[in-house]
């Protein structure tokens with residue numbers, strides 16, 4: 001009798017479920033069909049959906065081409081004009097039907113990942129530790145779902161990962177490749193491609209050819225008048241660290257100028273003829289050294305005037321030769337300030353400005369909106385560019401340095417991946433949007449690093465889509481899904497570590513030895529607290545590894561703090577050196593484990609073990 005009532009109740013519940021939800025999988029068996037066009041990004045999206053639903057439940061949902069009649073529940077993936085702005089998407093569900101729609105084909109891919117998140121998946125970082133794929137025998141989508149997502153930044157360029165990962169993470173560009181197979185794959189996902197860099201030095205060192213054959217070393221022996229003149233009037237190359245053959249030519253010399261422009265065009269047609277976006281930069285020096293001859297000086301141009309003048313001519317020639325992409329320049333170091341005299345060709349139509357405030361030190365002084373003098377300087381410079389670009393017909397992309405350990409590696413909170421704070425990124429992105437920027441790139445060597453967990457880089461990517469992101473809600477989502485039953489302890493530990501890392505070690509009045517090292521002691525205690533967290537996750541290997549990585553990070557933080565202690569309190573170079581050696585050892589000994597987690601690449605571990613420690617040794621402790 002009791003069991004009959006129970007059974008009746010279960011039937012009622014099951015019916016209620018079916019009314020309020022579109023059933024995709026029941027008991028590990030498919031209950032729905034994916035309907036999508038058989039080509040292009042929507043078809044790729046259908047495969048992504050099929051693959052992850054199978055990983056979750058074991059059920060493989062059939063995919064049928066659109067236009068065919070389908071019985072029962074469906075997930076429809078399609079392009080519909082007006083569905084969402086830019087490459088955004090709309091995700092809706094009604095009785096028996098889930099639809100993923102976008103105005104631009106690749107939007108269907110983002111919409112599919114959003115549906116997978118609705119089903120419980122998370123794509124925080126690289127596999128294996130960075131993703132959450134819950135195992136479920138039953139999968140359904142509640143009726144009445146209506147999610148519209150449109151990206152805050154139209155152009156989103158990644159610094160890490162291949163096309164598949166780039167699309168999964170909401171970027172809409174991927175690095176250009178000449179490999180036809182990869183090109184086809186990128187097209188299928190619907191991503192745009194780009195290629196950029198400090199190309200000028202190559203254009204001086206080598207001769208490139210229109211037919212794309214390998215370049216040859218340029219011989220200037222009978223072209224001495226092409227070489228730039230130094231301040232004494234002597235014509236010779238002007239090398240720098242990344243431009244051994246020289247940074248520039250005598251650009252007022254018509255033959256040298258013409259050759260250089262042609263060489264640049266040939267470079268594009270050799271390396272990336274069909275990229276969607278190419279940006280060419282001069283040498284990577286703080287001050288671009290240009291020719292000092294009378295004819296060059298006569299023009300009274302700044303380095304940026306020369307840069308834009310040459311850029312215009314390359315662009316004109318590229319278009320004449322049929323190049324279809326966008327052609328960008330960079331405001332960086334030598335070309336940081338806008339030109340004084342030279343105007344952009346056709347008001348910069350199909351051009352892109354990359355704004356790279358590198359000397360701001362990767363947000364180490366807080367958001368660009370605060371009153372720190374470098375931030376003020378960069379805000380003023382943006383206003384000068386905006387004035388210069390008042391009739392601009394092109395686009396503007398931010399070239400930020402979040403997580404850049406080349407810039408942050410000497411700061412305890414920087415080298416431990418705590419700069420910038422999520423709130424600072426949010427503040428900055430809102431500012432950049434208000435200034436008319438519609439693209440974003442983050443230069444973040446070592447760029448494969450998601451240490452100690454992918455939280456910050458995940459928030460960064462979410463902000464590219466939504467500058468009003470509720471950061472606290474995002475953190476809750478992350479800790480719950482990523483650390484499971486250990487979420488509370490890990491979050492407490494992580495946040496206390498963060499406070500301690502930002503706390504300045506100060507010289508106390510009387511007994512420095514007693515008090516100044518307290519944060520270090522506390523950090524060591526926090527490391528042992530994570531053993532409690534490990535005990536909570538039982539034999540879940542993935543969760544255990546995530547906490548093991550966190551433990552290593554807390555140990556690293558304690559050492560980084562100890563290094564700071566020797567810099568500021570003991571001034572003991574020998575002890576400081578020992579601490580840096582311990583950091584090196586920590587990464588070397590755990591290299592295999594860290595690489596296996598996917599949260600650091602081998603190169604990144606080396607970067608932390610060598611570049612970062614060497615930098616600190618030479619800056620603070622007098623040698624390697």
Ligand SMILES: [Zn+2]
Nearest residue numbers: 250291293296
């Ligand atoms: Zn000259």
